[in-house]
Amino acid sequence: MSDKGKSAGKGRPRNAALDTAIATAVEQLLLTDGYSAVTIDRVATVAGTTRTALYRRFPSRVALIANALARHFGTDPAPDTGTLRGDLIELQRLQVEFFRAPIVAAGIAGLIGDLSGDPEWSALFHETFMAPRRRSTQAMFQRAVDRGEIPPFTHPSVVSDILTGPLLLHVMLPATGPLDDTLVVATVDAAMHLLSVDIHDA
Amino acid sequence: MSDKGKSAGKGRPRNAALDTAIATAVEQLLLTDGYSAVTIDRVATVAGTTRTALYRRFPSRVALIANALARHFGTDPAPDTGTLRGDLIELQRLQVEFFRAPIVAAGIAGLIGDLSGDPEWSALFHETFMAPRRRSTQAMFQRAVDRGEIPPFTHPSVVSDILTGPLLLHVMLPATGPLDDTLVVATVDAAMHLLSVDIHDA
Amino acid sequence: MSDKGKSAGKGRPRNAALDTAIATAVEQLLLTDGYSAVTIDRVATVAGTTRTALYRRFPSRVALIANALARHFGTDPAPDTGTLRGDLIELQRLQVEFFRAPIVAAGIAGLIGDLSGDPEWSALFHETFMAPRRRSTQAMFQRAVDRGEIPPFTHPSVVSDILTGPLLLHVMLPATGPLDDTLVVATVDAAMHLLSVDIHDA
Amino acid sequence: MSDKGKSAGKGRPRNAALDTAIATAVEQLLLTDGYSAVTIDRVATVAGTTRTALYRRFPSRVALIANALARHFGTDPAPDTGTLRGDLIELQRLQVEFFRAPIVAAGIAGLIGDLSGDPEWSALFHETFMAPRRRSTQAMFQRAVDRGEIPPFTHPSVVSDILTGPLLLHVMLPATGPLDDTLVVATVDAAMHLLSVDIHDA
DNA sequence: GTATAACCGAGACGGTACGTCAGGTCTTGAT
DNA sequence: ATCAAGACCTGACGTACCGTCTCGGTTATAC
Numbered sequence: 061m062s063d064k065g066k067s068a069g070k071g072r073p074r075n076a077a078l079d080t081a082i083a084t085a086v087e088q089l090l091l092t093d094g095y096s097a098v099t100i101d102r103v104a105t106v107a108g109t110t111r112t113a114l115y116r117r118f119p120s121r122v123a124l125i126a127n128a129l130a131r132h133f134g135t136d137p138a139p140d141t142g143t144l145r146g147d148l149i150e151l152q153r154l155q156v157e158f159f160r161a162p163i164v165a166a167g168i169a170g171l172i173g174d175l176s177g178d179p180e181w182s183a184l185f186h187e188t189f190m191a192p193r194r195r196s197t198q199a200m201f202q203r204a205v206d207r208g209e210i211p212p213f214t215h216p217s218v219v220s221d222i223l224t225g226p227l228l229l230h231v232m233l234p235a236t237g238p239l240d241d242t243l244v245v246a247t248v249d250a251a252m253h254l255l256s257v258d259i260h261d262a
Numbered sequence: 263m264s265d266k267g268k269s270a271g272k273g274r275p276r277n278a279a280l281d282t283a284i285a286t287a288v289e290q291l292l293l294t295d296g297y298s299a300v301t302i303d304r305v306a307t308v309a310g311t312t313r314t315a316l317y318r319r320f321p322s323r324v325a326l327i328a329n330a331l332a333r334h335f336g337t338d339p340a341p342d343t344g345t346l347r348g349d350l351i352e353l354q355r356l357q358v359e360f361f362r363a364p365i366v367a368a369g370i371a372g373l374i375g376d377l378s379g380d381p382e383w384s385a386l387f388h389e390t391f392m393a394p395r396r397r398s399t400q401a402m403f404q405r406a407v408d409r410g411e412i413p414p415f416t417h418p419s420v421v422s423d424i425l426t427g428p429l430l431l432h433v434m435l436p437a438t439g440p441l442d443d444t445l446v447v448a449t450v451d452a453a454m455h456l457l458s459v460d461i462h463d464a
Numbered sequence: 465m466s467d468k469g470k471s472a473g474k475g476r477p478r479n480a481a482l483d484t485a486i487a488t489a490v491e492q493l494l495l496t497d498g499y500s501a502v503t504i505d506r507v508a509t510v511a512g513t514t515r516t517a518l519y520r521r522f523p524s525r526v527a528l529i530a531n532a533l534a535r536h537f538g539t540d541p542a543p544d545t546g547t548l549r550g551d552l553i554e555l556q557r558l559q560v561e562f563f564r565a566p567i568v569a570a571g572i573a574g575l576i577g578d579l580s581g582d583p584e585w586s587a588l589f590h591e592t593f594m595a596p597r598r599r600s601t602q603a604m605f606q607r608a609v610d611r612g613e614i615p616p617f618t619h620p621s622v623v624s625d626i627l628t629g630p631l632l633l634h635v636m637l638p639a640t641g642p643l644d645d646t647l648v649v650a651t652v653d654a655a656m657h658l659l660s661v662d663i664h665d666a
Numbered sequence: 667m668s669d670k671g672k673s674a675g676k677g678r679p680r681n682a683a684l685d686t687a688i689a690t691a692v693e694q695l696l697l698t699d700g701y702s703a704v705t706i707d708r709v710a711t712v713a714g715t716t717r718t719a720l721y722r723r724f725p726s727r728v729a730l731i732a733n734a735l736a737r738h739f740g741t742d743p744a745p746d747t748g749t750l751r752g753d754l755i756e757l758q759r760l761q762v763e764f765f766r767a768p769i770v771a772a773g774i775a776g777l778i779g780d781l782s783g784d785p786e787w788s789a790l791f792h793e794t795f796m797a798p799r800r801r802s803t804q805a806m807f808q809r810a811v812d813r814g815e816i817p818p819f820t821h822p823s824v825v826s827d828i829l830t831g832p833l834l835l836h837v838m839l840p841a842t843g844p845l846d847d848t849l850v851v852a853t854v855d856a857a858m859h860l861l862s863v864d865i866h867d868a
Numbered sequence: 869g870t871a872t873a874a875c876c877g878a879g880a881c882g883g884t885a886c887g888t889c890a891g892g893t894c895t896t897g898a899t
Numbered sequence: 900a901t902c903a904a905g906a907c908c909t910g911a912c913g914t915a916c917c918g919t920c921t922c923g924g925t926t927a928t929a930c
Contacts, residue, residue, distance in 0.1 A: 071900020072899070078902090094379030099890060110903050115892070166379070172434050173375015177296030177368070179436070186437035218428070218448040221438065225427030226420070228434075232374050234381070235388035236423065246420040249459075250452035257451075273879030274921040280881085301911060312882050317913075475874025476926040482876090498783030503916060514877055519918070570783070576838050577779015581700030581772070583840070590841035622832070622852040625842065629831030630824070632838075636778050638785070639792035640827065650824040653863075654856035661855075677905030678895040684907090705885060716908055721887075 074116075081107040082114060086128040087163050095170030098125055122174050122181060125167055126188070132161045133189060138196030144204040144255070148248040151197060152223060159231045160239055169232045194220045201255065210255045219251045276319075283309040284316065288330040289365050297372030300327055324376050324383060327369055328390070334363045335391060340398030346406035350453055353399060354425060354446040361433045362441055371434040396422045403457065412457045421453045478521075485511040486518060490532040491567050499574030502529055526578050526585060529571055530592070536565045537593060542600030548608040548659070552652040555601060556627060563635045564643055573636040598624045605659065614659045623655045680723075687713040688720065692734040693769050701776030704731055728780050728787060731773055732794070738767045739795060744802030750810035754857055757803060758829060758850040765837045766845055775838040800826045807861065816861045825857045 085107035089098045100121055104111050118124040134157065139150035158164055175181045197220050204210045213219075226247055230239045287309035291300045302323055306313050320326040336359065341352035360366055377384045399422050406412045415421075428449055432441045489511035493502045504525055508515050522528040538561065543554035562568055579585045601624050608614045617623075630651055634643045691713035695704045706727055710717050724730040740763065745756035764770055781788045803826050810816045819825075832853055836845045 072902075074901070095375070096379060100892080101890070110905085111892085112894095112904080113902065116901075119892095121891075169378035170375040173297070173372040173378075176371035176375075176434065177298060182435065183437050186435050190435065190438070215444055215448065217439065218445055221428035221431055221445065222424060222448065222452055225429070225431035226423035227427070228431050229423055229427035232378065232430075232434075233384065233388050233392065235385045236392070237419065242417055243420055243423060246417065246424065246456055250424055250456055253455040254448055254452055271923070272877070273923090274881080276880065302913085303911060312884095313913085314883080314915095315881065318880070323912090474872075474928060476876080476928090478875070499779070500783065504918085505916070514879085515918085516878080517876065520875075523918095525917080573782035574779040577701070577776040577782075580775035580779075580838065581702060586839065587841045590839050594839065594842070619848055619852065621843065622849055625832035625835055625849065626828060626852065626856055629833070629835035630827035631831070633827055633831035633834050636782065636834075636838075637788065637792050637796065639789045640796065641823065646821055647824055647827060650821070650828065650860055654828055654860055657859040658852055658856055675897070676903070677897090678907075680906065706887085707885060716910090717887080718889095718909090719907065722906070727886090 090163055090166045095167055129164055129167055132164055144209050147200045152244040159227050165231055219254050222250055223247050292365050292368045297369055327373055331366055331369055346411050349402045350450045361429050367433055421456050424452055425449050494567055494570045499571055529575055533568055533571055536568055548613050551604045556648040563631050569635055623658050626654055627651050696769050696772045701773055731777055735770055735773055750815050753806045754854040765833050771837055825860050828856055829853050
């Protein structure tokens, strides 16, 4: 999502302090003044640098913000507690942690909004923030099948939707209330049910 | 969400043809060029009028677009088929119909993104697009309780989240795939389960 | 310069109170906020009426302001003191009185500026504010010739220019200093000299 | 009157071609369509650039036009012909040349009008266009005094008023007729007279 | 006494310009 | 190759005027 890791050795090296100054500036602006306040100009000013330096690192405003959110996207290994329910609870705990991070909560709606309409960026966003968790979720299901906990399931992605969708809803529309533990339990519960019965039996 | 219906009789009346020309222009731009193309300037040009006429009707770009989406928000009465499952299926059918409308699909992500950070607008959006359906859903649950289909339930809003969240996820991130019937059935199934058992039993 | 005096008897008569309210509003705005503040909207608001009523009286903003200044344009008869010098002194006194009126001082530069480029309006302005005094000045010169005070003069208009030009300069460019009596005496002096000698003798 | 000559070496230098394109555009619009046609928008369009580039150079429309006129303001040294009369004739020739320049004739009335009410801008205008000539005029008088041509004079500025005022009057109100040589001779004549006699003797 | 006509208030309408802000690119001199 | 600085074009923002128009309602005179 960024251009980091360019320095191949030739010319003047990147100023590492700038990298962090920029990241800090983005976060600060996002938290204090909201998504719309995160402009290239203001980030540069707050970071004490110039537009040029920003564009050398990020190709666009969206990339800049996406990168800031990505820093808060845990790369924890897929949970493997031995039971499906334990795995799911842990998974949701991780997801909630991500969505509840103030920077994520402040930025994700605007980011998705700005992405919408551009399939390329949209796909990249999905691949960065959604796909990894979805993939580890699928593996989790497979382990449960292998253990005999649940029967083979033919529509695993809808379960991911039910796990993630309600969380996203709460993050994007704060008027729906806080992202609390009741939601974690309920989504896990629902997922367990869908995984236990064949969907067209229901 | 708009200023329509203002005229108390005084002054020159609004040109109704303009109202529709504007709405049409918004839809057209949204569908052909995407959310970011829906600027006050372009809408005015396409509608064959001026910025002034737009600002007379809508206080901001957000209101303009929200109004266009609201036109596609069905005000159908809460479904009442006699059975909880039938009600839920019908509810989801309505929701999917709304989210699948090309204009809604094209505009909702950007709209929610632009709303984020402004609690007032955010609340208004929620009240306009989310709350009505949520309220009729609660009534639906109550009827099922009265009929003895399900036990009293203490967290009805999480069920609404599980019904709506996954749909929103698919609309906003097209990379997750189309909004198909599998999702309808799965969400209804999950909701039925959550309503049948007490949540902390699960 | 205005449309006053229209009432031919038939319909509802003009509200005379509005006429004065408008004139007062123009003067007030001109004096307190300057020429650029005298907009149709603001005048209407301050006068407690509407644009419509203004446009019924004046065809344009310029006419509105010109009318306000004209109210301060004395229609005193051409002075006739018996001597040329006495006449000239009196004439300059009248001119200074006009140019020093706060409303005139505040409005004339802007008015002439807005007129510039439109020969029709420009001619009307000249005819209204300049020509009358110029004509009575010519008559004054003729009386002096008849009395034998001065020889016949072939370029009387340049004398008018020398009498009026310096006053206008001071009104339009306050940085040149106040419009004081020294200027009156000097201009009269200069005019007397020009009238006494033939110009190509000098 | 402008922001030119800013570059201290840093950053991308101003595009000099733009400077001239803008000046040309202003002159063209002023001459063909008049003062009121000289808007930021139109100048930018005609100059083939953008509003932004204009605002980078001039803080306002007034500054833009003032700058265009200033280009036609001769910086010729104070005339020194050896005789007061010769100096005055030469001075008036220069003034007439300035006021008769089509751009000046087209723009000065509007410019002074827009300035009126803003003492700061008004003073700057006076300092730019009026004061230099006035100062060299004072020096001219002093030389004549030194030569013994005229007695010491205590109100030199009124003579400047009489020299410039009538010219300005003719430029601003074309209905008073063209700015011809008769006016030059008459104003010089009047000035000579005022300088030769003590003013309160007259 | 009832047309008719001009007024009044309110406010919408198409235009045009304003001055600002943002995005993303390019150019310069210096490190 | 990086950095700070800043110019450049593009395009949108929201506001303010202008002068015109269309309403409903109100006086007046004139038939």
